[in-house]
Amino acid sequence: MLPFQNGFFGYRGRIAFVDLGSRAVRVEPADPAFYRDYLGGRGVQALLLYDHLKRNGPVRDPLNPANRIILGNGPVNDTHVATAGRGSCSFIGTMTRSPEPAAWLPAHAPLFGLLTHASAGGVFPNMLKRSGLDHLVIDGRADRPVRILVSEGRVAILDAEDELFEDVGGAKVPKTASAITDILAGLHPGSSTVCLGPAGWNRVAFACLTNDKHRNFGRGGAGAVFGSKNLVAVTAHGRDRAAYFDQARFQALGKELDGQVKAHVGDSKWTASFRPEAGTTWWLDRAFNGGYLGKQGGYLPWHNFDEGSFDPVDFAKVGTKAFLEMSGPPKVCSQCRHIMCTRAAQVDRPPYAGSGVRPEFETIALWINCCIVDRDAVFHINHLCNEFGVDTMTLGSVMAGAMELAEKGCLAGFKDAPAFGSAPDMIRTLKDIAYRSSPLGELLGGYSDRAIAGVAAGRPAADLEGIARCVTTAFGGLGYAGIEPKVFPGMFAAYATSNRGRGDHTYAWTIQAEEGGLQGAEELAAYVAAGQEGKAIVDSLGLCDFFTEDTASDLFLGLYRALTGIEYTADAFKACGRRIYTLERRANNIQGRGRIYDAYIPPKLTEPLTRGAHAGKAVDPARHDAILNAYYRKQGWTRDGMVEPALLRALGIEP
Ligand code: SF4
Numbered sequence: 001m002l003p004f005q006n007g008f009f010g011y012r013g014r015i016a017f018v019d020l021g022s023r024a025v026r027v028e029p030a031d032p033a034f035y036r037d038y039l040g041g042r043g044v045q046a047l048l049l050y051d052h053l054k055r056n057g058p059v060r061d062p063l064n065p066a067n068r069i070i071l072g073n074g075p076v077n078d079t080h081v082a083t084a085g086r087g088s089c090s091f092i093g094t095m096t097r098s099p100e101p102a103a104w105l106p107a108h109a110p111l112f113g114l115l116t117h118a119s120a121g122g123v124f125p126n127m128l129k130r131s132g133l134d135h136l137v138i139d140g141r142a143d144r145p146v147r148i149l150v151s152e153g154r155v156a157i158l159d160a161e162d163e164l165f166e167d168v169g170g171a172k173v174p175k176t177a178s179a180i181t182d183i184l185a186g187l188h189p190g191s192s193t194v195c196l197g198p199a200g201w202n203r204v205a206f207a208c209l210t211n212d213k214h215r216n217f218g219r220g221g222a223g224a225v226f227g228s229k230n231l232v233a234v235t236a237h238g239r240d241r242a243a244y245f246d247q248a249r250f251q252a253l254g255k256e257l258d259g260q261v262k263a264h265v266g267d268s269k270w271t272a273s274f275r276p277e278a279g280t281t282w283w284l285d286r287a288f289n290g291g292y293l294g295k296q297g298g299y300l301p302w303h304n305f306d307e308g309s310f311d312p313v314d315f316a317k318v319g320t321k322a323f324l325e326m327s328g329p330p331k332v333c334s335q336c337r338h339i340m341c342t343r344a345a346q347v348d349r350p351p352y353a354g355s356g357v358r359p360e361f362e363t364i365a366l367w368i369n370c371c372i373v374d375r376d377a378v379f380h381i382n383h384l385c386n387e388f389g390v391d392t393m394t395l396g397s398v399m400a401g402a403m404e405l406a407e408k409g410c411l412a413g414f415k416d417a418p419a420f421g422s423a424p425d426m427i428r429t430l431k432d433i434a435y436r437s438s439p440l441g442e443l444l445g446g447y448s449d450r451a452i453a454g455v456a457a458g459r460p461a462a463d464l465e466g467i468a469r470c471v472t473t474a475f476g477g478l479g480y481a482g483i484e485p486k487v488f489p490g491m492f493a494a495y496a497t498s499n500r501g502r503g504d505h506t507y508a509w510t511i512q513a514e515e516g517g518l519q520g521a522e523e524l525a526a527y528v529a530a531g532q533e534g535k536a537i538v539d540s541l542g543l544c545d546f547f548t549e550d551t552a553s554d555l556f557l558g559l560y561r562a563l564t565g566i567e568y569t570a571d572a573f574k575a576c577g578r579r580i581y582t583l584e585r586r587a588n589n590i591q592g593r594g595r596i597y598d599a600y601i602p603p604k605l606t607e608p609l610t611r612g613a614h615a616g617k618a619v620d621p622a623r624h625d626a627i628l629n630a631y632y633r634k635q636g637w638t639r640d641g642m643v644e645p646a647l648l649r650a651l652g653i654e655p
Pocket residue numbers: 083084085121122331332333336337339340341342544545546
């Protein structure tokens with residue numbers, strides 16, 4: 001047994017602090033109060049980042065050594081609860097920034113990057129727990145390329161081996177994520193690795209970190225933060241497991257819970273029922289054709305969010321059925337059972353022949369938004385993103401913006417600008433971004449306001465608004481997800497208020513509720529807030545978005561007590577979600593976030609759809625404003641979206 005575990009059940013009770021600048025490593029016992037109030041994973045990491053900001057002030061440049069990045073897991077990780085393999089990565093994001101005044105947005109206020117949490121599965125999160133850590137906190141910047149090894153409770157900073165790099169156009173660049181993973185697996189048999197790819201090394205604002213070759217801490221730019229720290233990879237290895245408070249009871253309740261998950265996945269009335277076969281690609285047909293409660297589709301974005309509907313013949317090439325036809329056996333995260341959304345996939349025909357994993361709905365949808373309707377190309381580009389370490393979703397939004405700019409003649413000064421519908425153009429531009437190997441790749445690899453300024457440079461001042469209009473990731477946007485933002489006002493509010501940035505869909509999801517008739521501002525605001533608080537709990541426990549059961553049920557809370565020894569009422573457990581979400585928001589207030597950010601509507605989203613069942617719909621600024629007011633009231637924030645000291649005290653965040 002490693003030191004510090006005594007007294008902790010379900011946790012390892014150890015947090016490692018690494019300063020890459022001084023090469024100092026400190027492993028400390030965790031404070032049990034952290035775990036009681038913030039659960040683990042995302043919640044505890046938000047607290048560790050909030051403390052960092054309080055002590056040092058805002059992180060004005062997320063690529064500066066002052067940024068902190070934390071990898072970790074939660075109490076349920078590495079147990080037999082279905083989907084208990086999701087880990088946490090927290091940092092100040094490199095994409096969600098807008099530090100300079102933006103002439104195209106008179107109401108602009110500086111934003112330095114948002115507190116971002118990314119969740120990923122694979123094996124790494126559970127292996128980090130077995131290696132003896134709940135959290136690995138990384139500060140500073142190394143003076144040469146390094147990697148971190150966590151093995152059986154010991155943490156070491158090692159010089160990164162030359163074999164992890166290759167020469168690309170005269171520059172020394174890390175190899176692809178799968179090559180790095182294979183090399184480190186050879187050096188440390190039985191281990192698991194999370195690493196950047198070339199994009200992270202080149203500090204692309206939407207570079208991700210990759211676990212086990214195809215599971216990504218995707219959104220916000222974790223890969224760029226690793227790159228800015230000269231950090232190539234973290235490898236974990238261990239055999240030891242956390243102790244249970246009452247293992248026999250945990251097993252009995254775990255069996256009951258597992259039976260419920262299995263029953264719900266097998267019940268066609270539950271949306272979970274489609275996951276084992278179609279995974280998230282089920283949503284392609286749903287968003288295009290509809291079918292839920294007799295509602296119509298028409299909300300699959302097309303041509304940079306101009307439309308939610310397009311030619312059905314084109315859709316058939318990239319619909320759910322097309323991706324089912326390429327699907328192989330399940331290829332799932334550690335501890336995933338029953339739900340199992342991911343499949344292996346294969347393409348046999350050139351030019352995109354290869355094997356890997358089936359792309360997710362959001363990826364496919366956002367590349368359809370670039371008018372790419374070549375299924376095999378989507379598979380191939382998804383594979384390249386995994387290799388280069390690029391977030392597929394933000395790439396989709398950045399690429400759609402570039403395609404529209406090119407269509408309007410605004411990229412005439414750049415060679416090889418991408419055109420809507422061209423997969424070869426998208427592949428070339430992706431490579432240029434990941435390797436920063438052309439002026440356009442250099443421009444598109446930065447945060448979006450920087451790209452707007454770069455395109456506008458040397459052009460008439462009157463062009464500026466038109467250029468910014470093409471870029472839906474402007475003003476620190478993370479990039480909208482694959483549900484057309486013009487159709488669902490509640491989902492637009494969820495996009496607007498997600499703590500990790502405008503456009504994120506994972507913190508609250510309203511589509512079924514809105515199709516079911518939910519529409520008042522107060523009702524939508526309450527639904528969004530409840531979803532965000534629930535997701536904060538799921539992320540903090542170490543579970544997946546797709547976990548089917550109620551985490552505040554008597555059964556789950558009984559299981560949780562058997563695991564950790566900590567007893568909660570349903571209200572006290574839910575209060576942890578509100579505490580975490582509020583703390584994150586307060587941290588984001590420090591980083592410059594307020595109402596101005598949440599209220600921003602990219603101008604093109606106020607232009608109505610012209611095709612399909614939702615023709616005529618657009619984002620209505622007055623309605624968004626009303627939902628935002630109701631949302632702030634529900635959250636107890638000020639009209640400007642600020643968290644005040646009294647609320648921090650009431651929730652136990654501050655004494
Ligand atoms: S449902 Fe999918 S994403 Fe979630 S844990 Fe299982 S395989 Fe991973």
